[in-house]
Amino acid sequence: MSEIILRIDGKEVKASTEMTVLAAARSVGINIPTLCHHEKLEPYGGCRICTVEVETGGRTSLVAACLYPVQPDLVVRTRSENVDKIRKMLLELLLAHAPDSLELEQLAREYGADKNRFEKESSFCILCGLCVRYCAEIKKANVVGFVESGTRREISFIPERAARECWKCKECFPLCPTVALQAAYFLTEALAFPSPSPESESER
Amino acid sequence: MSRINSAAELEDRRQKILSKRDGEKPAIAICGGTSCLALGNDRIISAFEDEIAGQSLENRIHVRVTGCLGFCQKGPIVVIYPEEICYTEVKPEDVPDIVSQTVVSKKVIDRLLFTDPDSGQRATHFNEIPFYRKQQRNLFGDNSKLDPKSIDDFLALGGYSALSKSLFELTSEQVLDEIKKADLRGRGGGGFPAGLKWETARNAPGDEKYVIVNAHEGEPGAFMDRALFTGNPHIVLEGLIIGAYAVGSHQGYIYTHHDTPQLRENINIALTQAEEYGLLGENILGSGFSFAVEVHLDIGIFVSGESSALMMAIDGKTPEPRPKYIRTSVSGIRGKPTNLNNVETWANVPRIISKGSEWYTSIGTERSKGTKLISLSGNIVNTGVMEVPLGTTLRTIVYDIGGGIPNGKKLKAVHFGGPMGGSIPESLLDTPLDFDELAHLGAPMGAGGMLVIDEDMSMVELTRYFLDFLANESCGKCVPCREGIRQMLKIVTSINQGKGREGDIELLEELSEVLAGASLCALGRTAPGPFLSTIRSFRDEYEFLIKDGDSVYRSSLKNEEVPAERAKTIE
Structure with a gap:
């Protein structure tokens, strides 16, 4: 893990080679906005709000700071x-x-x-995927996922799994930048959860 | 058949196959390509079998069902060897005449020959037909000479000699150098130099490396890779094995559609035969080099043909693109160096190794070498698959090979690169087919799907169609692509329906910039292509529709039958 020096908004920043531009910037208090990023989760690169300008070898390009690896002498402009x-x-x-x-x-x-x-x-949902990835990566439960592709993409709870897993967790709720997740969950609960019957209550 | 264990044994096997074959024995080659199949060539095949059995000629005539012969417009195509007489639009009732007159009595049947609509002249042989005359079929030419299910047919034509040369006469560096010197550029869309890509994967750290044939070809209007791979699977496989040797890979993948049964069958047969012959698997031809191939099928979405998405799929993950800040040649499947090329790129490799880079670079233009397969469709007389030297002008392709525009219409534009490509107006038709020239005009060649557009087609409608395609086929992961395409589609649709507003064009331009600048993968970055190229050459169509579109649209509705739900949205 070697250290390199790059330049972010004119400031010299020390970083280790496995860091991303976003991590390097944040380590010195330079703010780059994000919507789909979460420190506990793998970088996703979906929202693209963290797009910054980088200059390498005389070429300027636009990249996602949350994924772009730091390099020696890299010049970054966050605005x-x-x-x-x-x-x-x-x-x-x-x-x-x-x-x-x-x-x-x-x-x-x-x-x-x-x-x-x-x-x-x-649709309320901005498809940042925080709930989907939290459920998969941290909870390993895979209760909520993406369905469909392109402009038809949406999040969806798998009712059978949600009925089994969600009552004890709901940790994804506060991650949601909108209210869509809770709406989707309660809709699933209302429409698709098995209604409590005396037998199942007593089994528990 | 037993395993072949050396270069000398391979030549022995080839001689043995050739010695059993009589060049003068009549052979009937029947096009078994997808289009001819749809035109009912199965009935022609059985008619030939019945007729030959009826006349007890089984031992005197060889019947061969081949891959696509390219001239789809005039299918089913039947070619009689050794004279190479070419019959077009053959029907089952023509079969008895072909057998008794042409094959047995060596007489040409005039009514089955292709007649040039301009000159009225009849063409007896392949190369007399205008569609074939200006082609140079380096890769596609063998399709009529072999049965794709027969490795012996391929060996009889000199197959796998380039592999044997690579393994026994050249070092892996020399193979790589030859490809670099040939200046072979990737045929899948980007036109990136294949040699440099190989070199990156070769030099990347790690012992485990992969090579892939991208046979996804999801682009609407592109059907040449499927025609080549189905018709001659071994040429692609030979290229792949040579590439693996140069890169230092021992595991390859063929990634293709789940819904192409003919192609899958031919690939599987080719892999089994190559293995039996010792051309694939452990210790190939006794050289000590080992290489295995696995076939991987897609789940039917367009973006899964994108290289990083494709590798995710092979890895068993959702086929969504990932950013390529670290190239796939360095970190691809399971994070290992992975070299991906498309079908046509791989097929060029054995030719370059056999004939040399000097031969290869003598074909084409300054920076685009070799030939290119093109699938020609749209408003064109001759729909089909063709292969021309790079540098051939678009005019030659449209008029000499394509036969011009049907129904006396005028040509408006040609469109390259499918939903992320661009259109070239008629005024620039003398542009040569060249990676850089076309990209410079905002119409990158893409994989080689060429759509011909006549004067009746609205370029705004064409743009709407492609955006609609991408709205469904984008993976939907990143915001600029998903939301940008959604809004662009809405705006172009409203312009098309006569509801456009001042400022729409500027908004589309602004959206295009965001898509191009911020999207995660090439799909989003190039999705504005059709809009950008049509606004450059056909801006008046957008402006006219924004200004007067309402009345035009309404009057067009009166003349046409409009589906009820579409009419409702207009009201």
Whole structure:
């Protein structure tokens, strides 16, 4: 595990080679916004809010800070006209789904994002995958997962598993940046859980 | 058949096969490609079998069901050897005449020959038909000469001699050097130099390395890889084994569709035969080099053909792309160096090794060498699979090979690269087929699907169609791709329905920038391609629809039958 030096927003930053740009920035108190990142989980690279500009060998490119590995002499810019434009639009795209999310509203204020720019399609979920990955990686329960692909993608609880596992856990609830997860869970519970019968109660 | 244990034994086996074959014995090659199959060639095959049995000619005539012969438009195609007489649009009732007149009495049947619609001339042989005349079928040409289920047919044509040369006459460095010198560029879409990719995997640390044939070909309008791989599986397999030797890999994968039964069958037969002959598996041809191949089937989504998603699938995970900040040539399957090339790239390898890089670089343009398979479809007279030297102009492809535009319509554009590609307007038709020239025009060659568009097609509708395709086929993991495509599709649909607004074009341009800049994989980054290329060359169509589209759309609805639910959304 060797140490290298890179430059983030003009500041020299020491980092070990297995770190990502996001981790290196955070280690010196430079904030890069994220929506799908969680320290206990594998980096995901889904929300792209952490997009930053990097310069290597004279070439500038846009990368996801949560996944991009640090390199010696790497130059990182966490804010630029380009980066801000991208973050603003990504927020606008997400606000069409979850206009009341506090996390999104806060970022929207910072980047001047207009929550009414795109027609509302209130699915509430922004598909950050925190619940799905927490359930799989930390709890190893795989109760909630993604179904479908592309624009039809959504999260879904597997009723049989949820009925068995969720009552004792619900640790994913506070991870959700919107209210979609709880809604999805309670909907599953209402529609698909076996109704308690005297026998099953006594078995427990 | 017994195992072959040396280069000399391979040549012996080849001579033995050839000595049993009489070059003068008539052979009937019947196209067994997907299109001819759909046109009912199974009835033609059984008609030939019955007729030959009826005349007791079984020992005098060889019947061969081949892979695709390319001229799908005029199928089913039947070729009579040794004269190479080519009959098009053959029907079962033509079969008795073909056997007794052409095969037995050596007489050409005029009515079954292809007639050039322009000159009225009849073509007797392959290369007299305009569709074939300007092609150079280095890879595809063997399709008519072999039965894809017969390794002996492949050996009779010199098959596996490039492998034997690589293993016994060349070091793995020399094989790599030859591919680098040939300047072979990846045929799957990116056009990345194959030699450099091999070298990266070869030099990457670790003993365990993998090589993959990407036979996914999910792009709508692309059907050339399937035609080549189904029709000549051993040429691809030979290339793969040579590549494995150069890279230092002992395990390969073939990744393909679950729903291509013909291809799967031919691949499986080829693998079994190659193993029996000692051309695959432990100690290949007694050289000490071992290499095994496993077939992996997809689950039917487009993005699983993307290289990193494909490797996730082989790893047993959800086929979603991962960022390639560390290249798959360094960290691919199970984190090991993995070299992936597509079907056509691998098929070029044995040819380069046999004939040399100098021969190869004599074909093509300055920076795009060799030939390219193209599947030609859309508003074109001759739909089919063809192979031309790179540098052939698009005009030659459309008019000389493709036969022009049907129904007296005018050509508007040609579209390359499928849903993430771009369109080239008619005014630039003299552009040569070249990786860089096409990319420069915003229409990267992609895998080689070429869609011809006539004057009646709306470019806005074409863009909408591709966005609609991607909205379903994106994995949906990252926000710019999933949400950006969703919004672009909504806007283009509304423009197309005459409900566009001022500022829509600018918003589409802004969305395109975010998709291109922030998406996780190449699908999202290049998804704006059709929009960007059509706004460049056909901006007036968008502007016209935004300004006057409402009236145009309504009047077009009166003339056409509109499905009820679509009519409802317009109201």
